[in-house]
Amino acid sequence: MKEKYVLEYSSAMVDEPVIYTLVKRFDIKVNILRAEISSGQEGSMLVELEGDRAKLDEGRGYLASLSVTLLPISNSLRVREDACIHCGSCTGVCFSGCLTMGAPDWLLAVDRDKCIACGLCVKACPLGLIGLKFGE
Amino acid sequence: MAKSYEEINAKIKAGKAVILTAEEVSRMAEEASPAEIAKKVDVVTTATFGAMCSSGCFINFGHPSPPIRMESISLNGVSVFGGVAAVDGYIGATEVSPEDPKYGGAHVIEALIRGEELLLKAYGKGTDCYPRREVATWVSKATVNEITMVNPRNAYQNYPAATNSTERQLHTYMGSLLPRRGNVNYSTSGELSPLINDPYLRTVGLGTRVFLAGAQGFVSWRGTQFNTTKPRAPNGVPEGNAATLMLTGDLKEMSADFLRAAYFERYGVSLYLGIGIPIPVLDEDMARCVSIRNRDIPVLVCDYGAEGHPAIARTNYEELRSGRVELDGRSVRTAPLSSLSKAREIASLLKAQVASGAFPLGPPAQALPADSTVRGLEIKGRAR
Ligand code: SF4
Ligand code: SF4
Numbered sequence: 001m002k003e004k005y006v007l008e009y010s011s012a013m014v015d016e017p018v019i020y021t022l023v024k025r026f027d028i029k030v031n032i033l034r035a036e037i038s039s040g041q042e043g044s045m046l047v048e049l050e051g052d053r054a055k056l057d058e059g060r061g062y063l064a065s066l067s068v069t070l071l072p073i074s075n076s077l078r079v080r081e082d083a084c085i086h087c088g089s090c091t092g093v094c095f096s097g098c099l100t101m102g103a104p105d106w107l108l109a110v111d112r113d114k115c116i117a118c119g120l121c122v123k124a125c126p127l128g129l130i131g132l133k134f135g136e
Numbered sequence: 137m138a139k140s141y142e143e144i145n146a147k148i149k150a151g152k153a154v155i156l157t158a159e160e161v162s163r164m165a166e167e168a169s170p171a172e173i174a175k176k177v178d179v180v181t182t183a184t185f186g187a188m189c190s191s192g193c194f195i196n197f198g199h200p201s202p203p204i205r206m207e208s209i210s211l212n213g214v215s216v217f218g219g220v221a222a223v224d225g226y227i228g229a230t231e232v233s234p235e236d237p238k239y240g241g242a243h244v245i246e247a248l249i250r251g252e253e254l255l256l257k258a259y260g261k262g263t264d265c266y267p268r269r270e271v272a273t274w275v276s277k278a279t280v281n282e283i284t285m286v287n288p289r290n291a292y293q294n295y296p297a298a299t300n301s302t303e304r305q306l307h308t309y310m311g312s313l314l315p316r317r318g319n320v321n322y323s324t325s326g327e328l329s330p331l332i333n334d335p336y337l338r339t340v341g342l343g344t345r346v347f348l349a350g351a352q353g354f355v356s357w358r359g360t361q362f363n364t365t366k367p368r369a370p371n372g373v374p375e376g377n378a379a380t381l382m383l384t385g386d387l388k389e390m391s392a393d394f395l396r397a398a399y400f401e402r403y404g405v406s407l408y409l410g411i412g413i414p415i416p417v418l419d420e421d422m423a424r425c426v427s428i429r430n431r432d433i434p435v436l437v438c439d440y441g442a443e444g445h446p447a448i449a450r451t452n453y454e455e456l457r458s459g460r461v462e463l464d465g466r467s468v469r470t471a472p473l474s475s476l477s478k479a480r481e482i483a484s485l486l487k488a489q490v491a492s493g494a495f496p497l498g499p500p501a502q503a504l505p506a507d508s509t510v511r512g513l514e515i516k517g518r519a520r
Contacts, residue, residue: 085185085396085408085475089311092319092471102459106476124312126187126398126406128238 002050004033004073006117006134011041013066026059027051033116036134044134046073046117071133074112078131084108090130093120138419141499144178148493153178155414155490157483158426162327165427174423179490179497182330183347183412183482186323186474187309187398190289190360191407192228193245193387196281197256199223200273205266206258211244211275218258222266226286229407240405242397245285248277249349249392283387285348289359291411293331293379294433297322297456297470299448299463302441307402311473313440317463320437320470325479326430326453330413331379333426335372339415341500346383347412347486349395352495353385355504363510369434372425376436376447379504383411394482410478412486416497430454437463 009018022028028051037043049056063070077098086108088101098114099121101107117134124130147153154177156164161180164173197206199222209216209225213233216225231241247254258271277283299320300306300313307313311321324332334340344355359380366374394410417423430453437449451461460467489495 086477087186087408087475088472089321092321092469092473093312093314095469101472103457106472106480120312123307123401126311126400126408127396128399 001053001056002048003056004046004048004113004115006071006073006076007045007047007063008069008071009043009045010067013068014041014043016066018063018066018068021062022049022059026055026062028055028059034118034134046134073115073117076117076133077110077112077115078133079108079110080129081108081110083127083129085127087126089126090121090124093124094118139174139178139417141416141418141497144416144418145496147178148490148496151491153491155179155181155487157480157487158182158328158333158415159480159483161426162429165429170420170424170427173427174417174420177417177423177426180333180415180417180426181412181483181486181490182328182333182415183410183479183486184291184325184329184474185394185408185410185478185482186325187400187406188287188290188409189230189309189406191245191285191287191409192226192241193248194220194282194284194286195225195227197223197225197258197275198279198281200268200271202268203266204258204268204271205260205263206271207260209256209258211254211256212239212247213255214239214241214244230405232405238399238405240397240399242405242407245387245407246392246395246397248283249387249390249395251276251278277388285353285383285385285387285390286356287383287409289361289380290383290409291330291359291381291413292324292377293335294329294374294435295323295377296436296438296445296447297451298440298445299437299468300441301439301448306440307400308440309400309403309406310440311471312401317466317468320456320461320463320468321473322435322453322456322470323473325474325476326433326457327428328476328479328483330411330415331381332373332428332433334415334422335368335374335425337379337504338422339418339500340381340413341503343498343501344413345495345498346381346385347410347482347489347495348383348385348390349387349410350391350393351385351387351389353383355381355500356384357382358504358508361510362505362508364505364507365509369432371428371432373428373433375434375450394478408475410482412482414486414490414495414497430457437461
């Protein structure tokens with residue numbers, strides 16, 4: 001199975017070969033979709049983890065033991081849909097197919113698992129309804 | 137086989153009028169001829185819900201005792217124009233707070249509609265008849281006298297779509313435009329759009345009753361930059377932004393369901409506004425106009441990356457709504473900026489209001505100009 005997470009890690013663990021360990025020890029395929037390291041050397045990474053259920057659980061346990069926070073991508077993207085006016089502005093910049101709008105109802109549809117945390121929608125929403133937890 | 141306004145209103149009163157939304161009549165037109173539509177349909181409701189910067193409200197705050205001649209005024213820190221009589225002011229939608237560039241006049245207007253209390257600060261120099269110099273207090277729509285929305289330019293007829301041919305992302309009032317023509321944004325409600333359904337403004341003029349953010353408002357004048365010189369497609373629709381409306385209404389009767397403050401990244405504050413206009417189907421010519429379909433509406437695609445935003449392509453609403461258009465042989469993604477679902481909500485609401493008799497139709501007190509052009513601003517030397 002495949003799961004997308006935002007990993008947030010602190011400067012204390014930049015020396016730890018995290019990705020290597022995930023691959024070697026837990027047989028998890030890691031696809032890094034986006035990474036950002038801030039000046040204090042804390043960082044955020046959007047990864048897709050692929051492996052069998054048990055191994056993924058163990059891998060997540062390993063990351064947690066290093067105090068890496070794991071946020072499923074679906075929790076990292078926040079859209080206040082109750083206040084949405086369905087203008088469509090955010091859909092123009094979302095290339096992953098996460099935010100879409102079209103016939104027949106022209107209402108915003110959010111498919112969170114498709115998000116790649118590019119962040120473009122955050123500034124595109126004229127009502128400021130979108131938040132993305134990635135870095136910062 | 138012409139129908140008069142009186143005949144249409146009488147049919148409404150008798151509960152016999154046939155009222156359709158502009159989308160419904162466009163579907164009907166796939167099979168029915170204009171003559172048949174003129175016979176069957178009496179009123180067509182049109183609507184739009186989009187960003188309209190040229191909006192604002194006159195507010196009369198009421199006099200404190202002793203009275204003040206307010207010269208410098210703010211509401212929640214947003215500057216209110218005070219260069220009118222003593223306690224009158226005008227809050228423009230795009231005015232911004234010096235403390236928070238993402239908060240502005242549109243937010244103040246939305247807060248007023250929601251019935252919130254806002255901090256009013258005002259200063260005057262103190263005169264014999266208005267001795268007070270300072271005011272700081274809380275006001276809401278319940279405490280002030282009038283809040284009259286007066287929007288100098290709304291409901292643009294056929295606003296062009298936008299793209300960006302530069303190498304960097306542009307942040308505009310047409311939304312985020314990605315580099316190298318990465319996307320196309322469009323902003324009107326197509327076949328549902330008010331002035332596209334009456335391209336020569338036969339039924340929309342001074343005094344026309346309109347749905348304005350949930351209240352009944354009126355067309356009070358031609359909108360600014362009113363332009364009748366754009367070339368027209370054979371069906372009469374201007375190619376590019378042409379006519380505009382100045383709209384007036386009572387903010388105290390409006391609803392925040394149909395008005396929202398907005399902030400466009402690195403552009404500024406604007407106001408999303410819902411407008412609806414019922415169009416009487418007076419004759420075959422009007423029937424033909426309201427029958428217009430998305431594929432019949434010519435839309436220019438303008439390049440916001442080049443000076444003067446020149447048109448670089450033309451398309452129509454059917455293509456724009458398909459999600460992709462061709463630009464130079466490349467397929468480019470499209471996205472709307474105005475809310476079609478909200479516009480539909482307004483068109484159906486208006487349909488019910490017209491049917492109930494609460495929204496009578498009438499001829500314009502005076503037609504909007506048939507001949508009007510837009511000037512640029514010449515920069516003359518020696519001004520400094
Ligand atoms: S962050 Fe990027 S991919 Fe995710 S929803 Fe926003 S625009 Fe789409
Ligand atoms: S840009 Fe904002 S208001 Fe518009 S559809 Fe997207 S989330 Fe909704």
